[in-house]
């Protein structure tokens with residue numbers, strides 16, 4: 001049992017970055033879906049909560065206590081947000097379930113205040129993810145299975161639609177892209193204009209496709225350790241089947257080739273057969289493990305908790 005009364009739960013602040021980074025760097029009980037260098041910006045942008053020990057007394061309160069565990073959001077487009085990171089110090093690692101239990105309610109309250117009504121978690125391996133079962137015990141349930149695809153060459157089966165213009169993203173595109181997004185994705189996967197501007201900062205390749213009627217698609221990527229990550233592609237439904245996706249894929253493959261990637265990887269939902277057809281046509285093959293997404297409906301602060309343990 002954990003002595004909860006000796007712990008203080010509070011939202012993470014900038015001054016907590018060093019301690020949170022230390023957990024990421026030194027503990028094996030960590031899950032994070034962001035580059036560690038991004039942590040400071042994430043803490044500034046999105047809710048995150050920490051469990052601090054030794055925060056009693058004037059000095060403890062001033063120093064903020066010693067961070068034992070934290071949970072941080074890395075994507076937030078109301079009404080949805082995603083757990084981007086969770087970590088427990090090495091010495092507290094056996095109690096990670098207790099810390100999940102402690103951190104989730106204050107995080108949920110902070111998210112509710114930002115108009116979030118559902119919280120999501122995605123893991124890379126359904127069979128062996130160490131957080132899946134404890135999160136399910138706290139009320140999360142399976143929303144979607146994910147597929148992973150790889151491609152190991154730069155061949156393209158078609159150049160795609162040549163009548164459209166593909167150009168770099170500009171900040172003024174953010175609002176029209178958010179409109180397109182509503183037509184293309186369920187709300188948990190959706191970006192709003194702010195998220196698109198953030199994506200432009202994070203992803204070095206971000207292009208927009210235009211036809212005579214305006215924006216008809218977009219696509220963004222990153223290369224890390226010589227692996228090309230095809231992060232996102234979408235085409236306006238008015239142009240589905242007209243080769244816009246193929247054109248965006250062709251441009252992406254060329255980008256990865258220029259950057260010297262040795263393979264290209266992507267994830268998509270198990271049920272997104274339209275996207276599967278495009279990827280498989282472009283020479284992507286299915287790989288293991290199978291990723292997944294869990295979701296939790298949030299309740300108003302003070303209302304009876306929907307979490308299984310609450």
Ligand SMILES: CC(C)(COP(=O)(O)OP(=O)(O)OC[C@H]1O[C@@H](n2cnc3c(N)ncnc32)[C@H](O)[C@@H]1OP(=O)(O)O)[C@@H](O)C(=O)NCCC(=O)NCCS
Pocket residue numbers: 160184185231232233234235236239240241242243244245246247267268269272274275277278281
């Ligand atoms: C998936 C998506 C990007 C495809 O875009 P698109 O512009 O319709 O794609 P294209 O027209 O260039 O090509 C797709 C077509 O290639 C076709 N294709 C596959 N193999 C082919 C072949 N051997 N020869 C010719 N065409 C082939 C596919 O059949 C598909 O057409 P269909 O679905 O009408 O059968 C689009 O449907 C979309 O934006 N969906 C919503 C967002 C999304 O799911 N994004 C991906 C997940 S991140």
